[in-house]
Amino acid sequence: MLSYPAAIPLSTRSLNHLAALIRAHRTRRRSRWRRLDPGQQALLALAHLRNGDTLTRLACGFTIGVTTAWRYVREAIDLLAATADDLNTTMIRIRTLAYVILDGTLIRSTVSPTRSPTIPANTAATG
Structure with a gap:
């Protein structure tokens, strides 16, 4: 060998x-x-x-x-x-980034890093 x-x-x-x-x-x-x-x-x-x-x-x-x-x-x-973080935590973190590397592939994020992610009205907590 x-x-x-x-x-x-x-x-x-x-x-x-x-x-x-x-x-x-x-x-x-x-x-x-x-x-x-x-x-x-x-x-x-x-x-x-x-x-x-x-x-x-x-x-x-x-x-x-x-x-x-x-x-x-x-x-x-x-x-x-x-x-590793669970999928929910990871997706929340990804929303604040401009780019994400997933499985070795660079993916451009559609969310601006200066904007905070929006939460749909039907999932917003009422208090």
Whole structure:
């Protein structure tokens, strides 16, 4: 098998954030020793999410089994999903932005960032 170094466009902040989530999760669960430390697990998961590398290739690169790679990626995705805002909160936040990046696509917002979003009359709270 041939191996080669590779680089992925990834911020240190993203890697550290996910590693901290994994570290806290392991502490809460009182998890025993694992093959990869939280930083390596975060890198494995982000490489899979960012580049779409197959679990077989990642398992080989990190010298772990394919099943372990799948488990590590699944665990990282679950931790990220648990910290994400719900759709309602996200849509409220999007209304104040001029642009939104959704699934890697830049979308121009129709709402001016200087205007406050309008609330339809039938959903306004009466008090």
